[in-house]
Amino acid sequence: MKPYAIGVDIGGTSVKLGLFSSDGTLMTKWEIPTITDNNGSGILSDVAHSISQTLAERGIGIDQVEGIGFGVPGAVDENNLVLSCVNLGWKNVDITKEMTRSLPGCPRIRSANDANAATLGEVWKGSGTGRSSAVMITLGTGVGGGVVLDGKIIPGTWLCAGEIGHMKVEPGDNTPCNCGKSGCLEQYASAKGIARMARDMLAQCDTPSPLRDMDPFTAKDICSLAQEGDPMALAIVDRCAAYLGLALSYVACTVDPGIFIVGGGMSRAGDVLLDPIRTYYRKNAFLNSDQTPIVAARLGNDAGIYGCACMVLSTQ
Amino acid sequence: MKPYAIGVDIGGTSVKLGLFSSDGTLMTKWEIPTITDNNGSGILSDVAHSISQTLAERGIGIDQVEGIGFGVPGAVDENNLVLSCVNLGWKNVDITKEMTRSLPGCPRIRSANDANAATLGEVWKGSGTGRSSAVMITLGTGVGGGVVLDGKIIPGTWLCAGEIGHMKVEPGDNTPCNCGKSGCLEQYASAKGIARMARDMLAQCDTPSPLRDMDPFTAKDICSLAQEGDPMALAIVDRCAAYLGLALSYVACTVDPGIFIVGGGMSRAGDVLLDPIRTYYRKNAFLNSDQTPIVAARLGNDAGIYGCACMVLSTQ
Numbered sequence: 001m002k003p004y005a006i007g008v009d010i011g012g013t014s015v016k017l018g019l020f021s022s023d024g025t026l027m028t029k030w031e032i033p034t035i036t037d038n039n040g041s042g043i044l045s046d047v048a049h050s051i052s053q054t055l056a057e058r059g060i061g062i063d064q065v066e067g068i069g070f071g072v073p074g075a076v077d078e079n080n081l082v083l084s085c086v087n088l089g090w091k092n093v094d095i096t097k098e099m100t101r102s103l104p105g106c107p108r109i110r111s112a113n114d115a116n117a118a119t120l121g122e123v124w125k126g127s128g129t130g131r132s133s134a135v136m137i138t139l140g141t142g143v144g145g146g147v148v149l150d151g152k153i154i155p156g157t158w159l160c161a162g163e164i165g166h167m168k169v170e171p172g173d174n175t176p177c178n179c180g181k182s183g184c185l186e187q188y189a190s191a192k193g194i195a196r197m198a199r200d201m202l203a204q205c206d207t208p209s210p211l212r213d214m215d216p217f218t219a220k221d222i223c224s225l226a227q228e229g230d231p232m233a234l235a236i237v238d239r240c241a242a243y244l245g246l247a248l249s250y251v252a253c254t255v256d257p258g259i260f261i262v263g264g265g266m267s268r269a270g271d272v273l274l275d276p277i278r279t280y281y282r283k284n285a286f287l288n289s290d291q292t293p294i295v296a297a298r299l300g301n302d303a304g305i306y307g308c309a310c311m312v313l314s315t316q
Numbered sequence: 317m318k319p320y321a322i323g324v325d326i327g328g329t330s331v332k333l334g335l336f337s338s339d340g341t342l343m344t345k346w347e348i349p350t351i352t353d354n355n356g357s358g359i360l361s362d363v364a365h366s367i368s369q370t371l372a373e374r375g376i377g378i379d380q381v382e383g384i385g386f387g388v389p390g391a392v393d394e395n396n397l398v399l400s401c402v403n404l405g406w407k408n409v410d411i412t413k414e415m416t417r418s419l420p421g422c423p424r425i426r427s428a429n430d431a432n433a434a435t436l437g438e439v440w441k442g443s444g445t446g447r448s449s450a451v452m453i454t455l456g457t458g459v460g461g462g463v464v465l466d467g468k469i470i471p472g473t474w475l476c477a478g479e480i481g482h483m484k485v486e487p488g489d490n491t492p493c494n495c496g497k498s499g500c501l502e503q504y505a506s507a508k509g510i511a512r513m514a515r516d517m518l519a520q521c522d523t524p525s526p527l528r529d530m531d532p533f534t535a536k537d538i539c540s541l542a543q544e545g546d547p548m549a550l551a552i553v554d555r556c557a558a559y560l561g562l563a564l565s566y567v568a569c570t571v572d573p574g575i576f577i578v579g580g581g582m583s584r585a586g587d588v589l590l591d592p593i594r595t596y597y598r599k600n601a602f603l604n605s606d607q608t609p610i611v612a613a614r615l616g617n618d619a620g621i622y623g624c625a626c627m628v629l630s631t632q
């Protein structure tokens with residue numbers, strides 16, 4: 001094993017990079033903007049240039065780097081071919097080929113969907129440390145997720161594993177989801193989804209709430225008011241948690257992971273959201289699997305770079 | 317690799333045994349009754365005796381057997397310790413210890429839950445041949461299931477993986493399930509569950525049906541009438557399939573397997589049940605995973621012995 005590894009988490013607005021020692025210590029992290037011009041054709045050469053620069057500054061040769069792991073917000077196969085990545089404008093981008101062209105002496109490349117990489121990062125150095133299996137659910141603009149079993153990411157046959165946000169938790173609801181179907185968890189538990197659901201709930205009752213004077217309000221407003229004890233906000237959070245607890249019980253009936261990790265912006269609400277999720281999960285989960293811990297993610301935005309480095313440093 | 321392996325599928329009324337060559341050919345299969353007297357304390361010595369006898373008849377020495385795989389209808393850990401198995405009266409039964417005591421020269425032992433073993437059997441030599449991942453759902457007295465990823469059984473942290481029958485597909489329904497909770501898939505899609513649901517549906521409408529003159533009717537009666545085109549029976553099968561298709565979509569959002577295999581007595585109904593399951597699955601599944609095939613199991617009651625032998629012959 002060479003002494004260094006690099007994790008590269010490509011997002012729609014910025015690329016996060018991390019230089020790790022082979023024992024998993026994050027030595028330095030930095031960001032560069034994601035330039036999506038020309039279908040994002042310059043992103044990987046920007047990454048290569050930035051890596052070269054950082055290594056040069058530290059006097060590290062590329063031959064001392066074990067590998068570079070990539071997290072991409074889209075579907076990527078086991079050959080590092082990004083089939084489609086709408087946010088970056090990518091279609092059939094071969095990461096290995098592009099990086100080999102832009103980075104002389106490029107070491108081996110590994111890649112994964114960004115949510116899967118983040119899950120692996122949390123298992124490696126975050127809330128899931130010491131567990132061999134974990135499922136992460138990320139409550140952000142959308143609802144993402146990742147499944148790690150026996151220390152390895154499960155990408156799925158069609159790269160759809162861990163897409164917990166698209167479980168149809170309300171099959172009778174016709175509110176359309178971005179995926180083209182309806183009734184998805186994401187419509188109730190993403191930042192946008194909980195605000196939409198809140199507006200519906202407010203319209204259907206007379207319960208007074210400061211939310212009625214805040215338009216438009218955000219998921220953060222709802223969670224803050226719930227923390228302050230506002231009954232309406234608590235009812236909204238409770239309904240969101242009911243769907244989340246139910247969805248996690250479906251995950252448990254499938255793979256029965258060692259831990260559930262809740263990440264993304266909304267997870268910052270903490271126990272006001274996590275406690276009712278735990279209650280609904282226990283209500284729905286099968287036998288002993290109802291004891292599975294549900295915890296907040298710990299690495300925040302760094303989970304991705306950790307997971308990307310882990311892909312290179314682990315044997316998977 | 318030694319030239320033979322043995323699969324032992326322990327059921328509540330009989331134990332199925334199979335002698336396999338190391339290339340996976342079933343050379344002979346036989347059954348012995350499951351004697352559950354004295355908390356099933358004689359079951360494993362009966363198995364040992366029967367194996368000795370069959371090997372002797374064929375002039376095969378126990379030293380030519382690579383191993384013996386066991387499928388048990390309960391929770392069994394990675395050390396072949398059966399934590400609990402209500403149907404057999406077992407509690408904390410150490411299969412390795414018992415077999416070593418009863419079978420001189422006993423080769424290595426592997427074990428799994430019977431539904432998981434059956435899934436592995438179908439992947440190895442049945443409907444899932446050639447796939448590295450599959451999820452099986454077994455529609456029998458209850459609804460069981462198993463998850464095989466990368467050729468290996470996923471038992472789960474609490475041995476609850478593959479318990480698809482206990483997904484709460486109707487969280488608002490208070491009909492109690494054997495698991496102690498309610499709204500489980502098993503309450504709608506097991507042989508008993510579909511009959512119960514049918515009685516409820518018949519009570520809530522006036523649609524004429526031969527079912528009204530058959531009391532008590534069975535799951536088989538419902539499926540036979542559906543095959544004959546009886547509208548009421550078709551409506552019952554459709555509702556059952558709606559729950560099954562939804563549950564399989566939850567499985568796909570978690571692990572996105574290469575194939576779904578439907579087994580158990582009710583799967584003999586064939587396409588009258590499988591076609592609507594496929595339709596509802598496609599309606600609910602995420603993106604490309606809606607293409608995942610849903611097929612009938614092929615090995616019937618032999619799936620267990622195949623899976624048990626596979627555990628010994630594969631590297632898992």
